[in-house]
Amino acid sequence: MLNPEGWVTRAIRAIRREAHWTTYYKLIERAQVPVTELSLRLLQLVLRVCPTELVTLILDDTLVPRCAKFGPGISIKHDHSHKANRPTFLNSQCWVTLALVVRVRLGSALTVPIRSWLLEESGQRGKLWVARQLMDSIRGHVKGVRLLIDAWFMRRGLILPLLEQQVRIIGQVRRDTALFLPPEPEPKRRGPKRKYGQRVDAAMLETLPIQEMELMLYGKVQRIRVRSVFAVARFLKGSRCERCGARCSCPTTRGRAHA
Incomplete structure (x- = not known):
């Protein structure tokens, strides 16, 4: 963060030193600094420099x-990114990263890896377990959290505990996700109340009105068309949405639900 090259010696020279620079170097080399505590200090430092009411986080692998063959x-x-000139299967390591989005000048954003x-x-200990550990490590240290995840992390075991912690989730679900309209009011009867109404399919989406808006996408303003509907996602067990007060995953854009 202090220098573009990433050299430790140059970072030490950039700060206001109270001791000789070798003291700082030996501290980094020999001291056992807890990773969780270090990541929290980094998060607090960035939020102190760039304060915000709603903290936006990104979780991705x-x-x-x-x-090397062993390590x-x-x-x-399997590489899901489908990058050019890269095979489908790679000999690699998988890292799960929690990053903080910081707003800078002219409305653009900067992503700072936290841990x-x-x-x-x-x-x-799979990806979902690691994702829960990363989110639990910052619990109680930030207020008003909004988390952006991709389709792989849109799982019940990760989203439902975060919704109980008042964390807002923005994510893209799979195309084959079962979505339903909220159930219609019905007279009192024995048994549990219905969770789901009519299923949302492609034919229903075609009947929805189209809304046009301009958004900043990939560094420039682009005009998009959106179809939205309040829907209940089966994989979330019809959990209540704090935004609209209904049991939904609002809104559904182009047939894909965003919670």
Whole structure:
């Protein structure tokens, strides 16, 4: 953060030193600094410089190609990014990173990595477990959190605990996600109340009105068309939306629900 090259010696020279620079170097080299505490200090530092009422976080996984055949977390993994001139399967490590989005001048945004976690090759600690640990590490230190995740992390085991913590979730679900309209009011009867109404399919989406708006996408203003509907996602067990007060995953854009 202090220098573009990332050299530790140059970062030490950039700060206001109260001791000789070798003291700081030995502290970094020999001291055992807890990673969780260090990431929290970094988060507090960035929020102090760029204060905001609503903290926007990004949670994503990244494959780092490796030449070595053996090492921590190294194995053949499937690359979902479909990048050019890259094979479908890579000998790589998988890192799950929690990053903070900071607004800078002219309305643009800057992403600051807060903490990265190396995914183990064996065991029960998968991506969802690591994602929950990263979010639990900052619990109580920030207020008003909005989390952006991709389709892989849109799972019930991660989203429902975060919704109980008043965390706003923005994510894209799979195309085959079962979405339903909220149930219609019905007279009192025995048994549990209905959670789901009519299913939202492609034919229903075609009948919805189209709204046009301009958004800043990929560094420029673009005009998009949106179809939206309040829907209930089956994989979320019809959890209540804090935004609209209904049981939904609002809104649904182009047939894909965004909670």
